[in-house]
Amino acid sequence: MYWVDFDKYFCFSIRLSLTIMKLFSSTQIKEIDEYSIVHEPITSVALMERVAEILAHAILDIYPHVNRFLVFCGPGNNGGDGLAVARLLALQGKCLDIVLLYDQEKFSTDTLINYKRLKKTSCVTLHRIDKLEDLPELGPQDVVIDAMFGTGLSRPLNGWPLEVVTYINSCQAEVVSIDMPSGLPGEDCSGFPSDGIVCATNTLTLQFPKLSFFFPENEKYVGLFQVLPIGLHPQALTTIPTPYQFITASNVKPLLPKRATFGHKGTFGHLLLIAGSKGMMGASVLSARAACRAGVGLVTSHVPSGQGQIVQIAVPEVLVVEDMDTVCFSSISNIKTYSAIAVGPGISKHQKARVALRQLLKEVESPLLLDADALNIIAEERDMLDMLPPNTILTPHPKELSRLVGDWSNSFQRLELQQAFALKYQVVLLCKGAFTTIALPNGDLLFNSTGNSGMATGGTGDVLSGIIGGLLAQGLTSVDAAILGVYLHGLAGDISAGEIGQQALTASDLVNNLGKAWLSILK
Ligand SMILES: NC(=O)C1=CN([C@@H]2O[C@H](COP(=O)(O)OP(=O)(O)OC[C@H]3O[C@@H](n4cnc5c(N)ncnc54)[C@H](OP(=O)(O)O)[C@@H]3O)[C@@H](O)[C@H]2O)[C@@H](O)CC1
Ligand SMILES: [K+]
Known part of the structure; x- marks a missing residue:
């Protein structure tokens, strides 16, 4: 469309x-x-x-x-x-x-x-x-x-x-x-x-x-x-x-985080990115690369033991901490030092990851984003839903969403389920896709105007987690980070499609065009 x-x-x-x-x-x-x-x-x-x-x-x-x-x-x-x-x-x-x-x-x-x-x-x-x-x-x-x-x-x-x-x-x-x-x-x-x-x-x-x-x-x-x-x-x-809004350029411009002239990497936030597992390190790399282009001061990637080199070579800007486990995310440490945490891309649903996620939810005090396997885990271990801190951002695609909210027979019903979930758990709940919908904790539903079907390709969700995580770490509220993140992500997709067409578009193109997306909003 x-x-x-x-x-x-x-x-x-x-x-x-x-x-x-x-x-x-x-x-x-x-x-x-x-x-x-x-x-x-x-x-x-x-x-x-x-x-x-x-x-x-x-x-x-x-x-x-x-x-x-x-x-x-x-x-x-x-x-x-x-x-x-x-x-x-x-x-x-x-x-x-x-x-x-x-x-x-x-x-x-x-x-x-x-x-x-x-x-x-x-x-x-x-x-x-x-x-x-x-x-x-x-x-x-x-x-x-x-x-x-x-x-x-x-x-x-x-x-x-x-x-x-x-x-x-x-x-x-x-x-x-x-x-x-x-x-x-x-x-x-x-x-x-x-x-x-x-x-x-x-x-x-x-x-x-x-x-x-x-x-x-x-x-x-x-x-x-x-x-x-x-x-x-x-x-x-x-x-x-009305609870419904369409997100356009004029909505997002006021959300852009101010950049203090005397700011340094310590003042633009520090994101902890828990992503990737053995054989799934691409998710970690893509989300880290995206976070680095979201304006954040520092990004730390938490990866399984022995996998750190992959991220360090692919994204030299990122700090790496290695887990004790060689396969997946299994434990947390020093989480209070971060200004935001994004967890989920490629972490697997391994039992150790489930335990670590539960521990994270118990201890977390920073703004939080959950994506991909983190969502699949909480959809299966439903008592964790009650542990979600208010204003947590959840970024499922439709299949992951249905695991969280149940099946729907038409999209209007999907909106109702999405809205009810966001209200009940006081979270920001996305449904990614064309016109990505964002349900807010107050029950409002926002539709994004940027993006194209070239973005329906592996890794673009990891990029979105990195962008929104990076914005959260800079101090944006969850609502603002979700709105601006989704808009920027789609805009980078539109710029990429304009340059190379939808068919050839990859998740890396979104990262590479994030700078142009920022400039286009700043204009
Ligand atoms: N937004 C704006 O500010 C402006 C909007 N404007 C325009 O006005 C349009 C809305 O106009 P509208 O309210 O007259 O309704 P409209 O769609 O023409 O149909 C109503 C008629 O259809 C009938 N009817 C209904 N269902 C039916 C069915 N299944 N099978 C058979 N009949 C059926 C219904 O009869 P009834 O339901 O009473 O039986 C009634 O006679 C809007 O879409 C835009 O184009 C601009 O002109 C000005 C500024
Ligand atoms: K018509």
């Missing part, structure tokens, strides 16, 4: 008041819409016109050479947007066929106004159709504009709209959905059958992404999505509460 940076489109006055991009439910969006109309003030039909201008501009940007558009319009304001966009595209000399799924008696007020405006426009053919045989021809060069249903969808589609969706999905033409693919709910998608949702090539969504866009199972419907700011009232956006 894909999204276009929000800040790029924002007019100055609105950007000032919106450092955080909140994600709202369909009901809240209606509330924000109504608030904006009253307090801007603006009439609802003028707001629709503003929206249509923004949409038409975006459509022409994506499809500058397409001559014919087929617009499918529903009865509500999503259909109204479609009618207004059709008029504006026709005024640009495009050829428009509009399919009305319903009689005008069913139209919302603003949809009816736009219907009447459209009737006076040339180069436009209106079709009121209720069977597939009557649909105008659709060639592979034409583009479908899906304006049937948006945030007002109240139930799964059936009957005539369902037939239309099936038809659109069976065609070769590209589809651009307005606000949302028709048939897709904004949040919980359970009970909405997969054949009743438009599969869009592009979704042009208004003001903020909808929660359901972040669910992997919906990628086939949403396609590439762009967020188009439409100037909804900043007051409504800041005051209406």
